[in-house]
Every structure is written in structure tokens, then in C-alpha cells.
Amino acid sequence: xxxxxSIGSTYSYLTVMRIDAxxxxxxxxxxxxxxxxxxxxxxxxxxxxxxxxxxxxxMWRDIxxxxxxxxxxxxxxxxxxxxDLPLANAVALLGQREGWGWEYIRxxxxxxxxxxxxxxxAPNLTGCLRxxxxxxxxxxxxxxxxxxxxxxAAETEAAKTAGVFGSPSFxxxxxxxxxxDRLEDALDWAGRPA
Amino acid sequence: xxxxxSIGSTYSYLTVMRIDAxxxxxxxxxxxxxxxxxxxxxxxxxxxxxxxxxxxxxMWRDIxxxxxxxxxxxxxxxxxxxxDLPLANAVALLGQREGWGWEYIRxxxxxxxxxxxxxxxAPNLTGCLRxxxxxxxxxxxxxxxxxxxxxxAAETEAAKTAGVFGSPSFxxxxxxxxxxDRLEDALDWAGRPA
Numbered sequence: 071x072x073x074x075x076s077i078g079s080t081y082s083y084l085t086v087m088r089i090d091a092x093x094x095x096x097x098x099x100x101x102x103x104x105x106x107x108x109x110x111x112x113x114x115x116x117x118x119x120x121x122x123x124x125x126x127x128x129m130w131r132d133i134x135x136x137x138x139x140x141x142x143x144x145x146x147x148x149x150x151x152x153x154d155l156p157l158a159n160a161v162a163l164l165g166q167r168e169g170w171g172w173e174y175i176r177x178x179x180x181x182x183x184x185x186x187x188x189x190x191x192a193p194n195l196t197g198c199l200r201x202x203x204x205x206x207x208x209x210x211x212x213x214x215x216x217x218x219x220x221x222x223a224a225e226t227e228a229a230k231t232a233g234v235f236g237s238p239s240f241x242x243x244x245x246x247x248x249x250x251d252r253l254e255d256a257l258d259w260a261g262r263p264a
Numbered sequence: 265x266x267x268x269x270s271i272g273s274t275y276s277y278l279t280v281m282r283i284d285a286x287x288x289x290x291x292x293x294x295x296x297x298x299x300x301x302x303x304x305x306x307x308x309x310x311x312x313x314x315x316x317x318x319x320x321x322x323m324w325r326d327i328x329x330x331x332x333x334x335x336x337x338x339x340x341x342x343x344x345x346x347x348d349l350p351l352a353n354a355v356a357l358l359g360q361r362e363g364w365g366w367e368y369i370r371x372x373x374x375x376x377x378x379x380x381x382x383x384x385x386a387p388n389l390t391g392c393l394r395x396x397x398x399x400x401x402x403x404x405x406x407x408x409x410x411x412x413x414x415x416x417a418a419e420t421e422a423a424k425t426a427g428v429f430g431s432p433s434f435x436x437x438x439x440x441x442x443x444x445d446r447l448e449d450a451l452d453w454a455g456r457p458a
């Protein structure tokens with residue numbers, strides 16, 4: 071199963087925190103693919119929360135209740151939207167190439183949703199990279215390189231081609247499942263007889 | 265628990281078909297309150313599917329898969345959006361006053377999602393009313409009366425005041441749960457110790 075995740079998505083907090091245990095219990099291996107969901111959503115005129123205060127207030131309360139349901143700590147509202155979403159995901163993509171991406175994604179979400187620090191900027195970004203034993207300045211410089219910028223754009227294009235329009239999305243055998251509340255459906259689909 | 269439902273909402277098909285059994289199993293009584301969700305969504309600039317072909321295609325596939333998961337028949341895509349959404353819900357409201365509203369709502373959804381007939385117009389509306397033993401012309405005239413029009417507007421205002429912005433929504437002890445995929449959360453909430 072592929073997890074397409076974009077740091078900056080609020081509901082993805084729930085998935086990032088619980089997918090390891092859920093996928094392990096289901097016996098389903100997961101490949102994590104960071105992308106820039108905002109680029110797709112803007113292109114598709116899919117703007118779920120901007121200038122929608124009632125729906126936004128509901129979203130935070132819903133995340134709070136869902137977190138409690140899953141036994142996850144949470145402090146809402148977290149800072150939103152994120153100004154540095156593209157950089158946060160470029161770092162994640164670089165990390166995926168070097169083997170520390172998933173640990174970074176989980177840590178940046180924890181600092182965002184537990185400590186109120188927006189990803190993609192100090193102190194969240196620097197704190198995550200230092201905790202991983204990486205030099206923040208050098209790592210950010212590489213994440214901002216044309217190579218990683220192009221790679222993130224290519225992954226975002228691949229997400230779009232696969233039918234992904236939001237984060238988190240799960241892809242299993244060509245089927246797209248969107249939203250943390252479809253994680254169980256996706257895992258069940260992965261376990262179906264071929 | 266209150267079910268706020270607006271005929272015209274696609275995901276509400278799943279709820280309309282399964283809430284009786286789910287609520288009975290949970291021992292939770294349900295009050296059904298029809299309203300005009302489109303009026304609230306337009307006012308709140310919350311337009312989830314118009315001019316969003318990727319998200320719309322996903323919605324139909326998701327409903328198809330969710331229906332299968334719940335063992336419900338479905339034929340998608342159903343006609344959408346509905347031109348006569350306000351009349352369909354005015355008839356539902358009139359029916360709620362006279363004791364046949366819920367049967368009408370279920371039947372009009374079945375004809376919409378199984379036979380491809382849009383609610384709020386012939387042959388769906390006439391077929392439902394005849395099956396209920398009611399005169400279609402006289403019933404529609406009453407549903408179009410200033411009294412029922414004002415009552416639907418008042419219910420829609422009450423929905424908005426309660427924090428409802430979409431259909432289906434469940435209200436339990438002041439908590440709003442939005443979406444068919446929150447039905448279980450709402451029923452669990454209703455069962456919590458006070």
C-alpha cells in the first residue's frame with residue numbers, strides 16, 4: 071500500500087500517528103510518498119477550509135474527537151495553514167531518499183500537533199533535523215536544491231496522475247482511498263484475495 | 265440523536281439506508297429533521313463537487329465501495345446535482361408533520377440510487393407519494409405553500425445555528441458529527457455516560 075502524505079494536511083496527523091500499528095496489525099507493508107497536496111488542490115479549485123470558519127471549527131473538533139477515539143494526544147487548533155508547506159515536504163522527500171524521511175514526518179507532526187510549532191520552519195524543522203543527527207542548514211540547502219524541487223514536483227504530478235487530490239491518500243491495487251477515516255477500508259482492500 | 269438530512273446529498277444515501285438498523289442496535293432513538301443543505305453551503309461558500317471532476321469521480325467510487333462494505337445495493341453515478349432539491353425537502357418536512365416523512369425519504373433515495381430517478385420531480389416524487397397512498401398533486405401543492413416553505417427555511421436556520429453545514433449530520437448532546445462515516449462515532453457518543 072502507498073501512503074501519499076503532505077505535511078500541512080491536518081487530518082494526516084491522525085494517519086501519521088496510527089498507520090504503523092494499523093498496517094502492522096493488518097500485515098500490509100506501506101510505502102510513504104510525500105508530495106505537495108496544495109499544488110493539486112489549488113489547481114483543482116479544491117479549497118476546503120479557507121474562508122469557511124464553521125467547517126474549519128468543525129474540523130478541529132472532529133480531529134480532537136477522532137484523536138481521543140484512537141487514544142492519541144492532540145492540541146487543537148494547531149497553527150494553520152502552513153506558510154512553509156513546500157519546504158516541509160521537500161525535506162520529507164529528501165529524507166525518504168536517505169532513509170530518515172518517515173521519522174522526520176512523524177516528528178514534525180508531533181511538534182506541530184503537540185507543541186504548536188508549524189512544520190517547515192524553526193524551531194520545528196531545526197529541532198527535527200537535529201534530533202535526527204543532521205545539520206539543519208546543510209539539509210535545508212539540499213532540500214531547496216533544483217534536484218529535490220524537481221523531484222517533489224514529479225511526485226506531485228505522479229500523485230495527480232494516480233487520482234490523488236487530498237492528503238492522506240492510500241493507493242492499493244489502483245484504488246484510491248482518501249482521508250484518515252478510509253485507512254481501515256484501504257487496509258481491508260489490501261487484504262482481499264487477488 | 266438528531267439526524268439532519270437533506271435530500272440531494274449523495275453520501276446521505278448510505279445513512280438513510282443503514283441508520284435504522286445501526287441506531288436500533290445501539291439502542292439510540294433518532295429524530296429525523298429535513299433541511300435545505302444547499303442554502304447553507306452556498307451561503308458558506310462550501311461547494312465540494314461543482315467544477316471538481318476528480319473529486320466528484322472519487323465520490324461516486326467511494327460511495328460504491330462504502331455501499332458494498334455495508335451490504336447495500338447502489339447504482340452510481342446517480343443523477344446529480346438535483347434541480348428540485350428544495351421541493352424534495354419541503355415534501356419531506358410536510359411528511360414529517362404527517363407521519364410519512366421518513367418512509368418518503370427512504371423511498372425517494374432508493375428510487376434515486378437504484379432506479380436513477382432524481383428526487384423532487386416525476387416519476388420519483390409521484391411514485392413515492394402514490395406508494396404512500398397520497399395524492400401527488402395535492403401533496404405537492406401543500407409542500408409548495410408559504411407555510412411549508414417558511415417551515416423549511418426555519419429548520420434550515422435551526423440547522424445552521426446548531427453548527428450543521430453538511431448532510432448527513434448527527435447531533436448528540438450539542439456535538440455535531442458530519443458525514444455518513446461519523447454515524448458510528450455519533451451513536452457511540454450517544455451511549456456515553458452523561
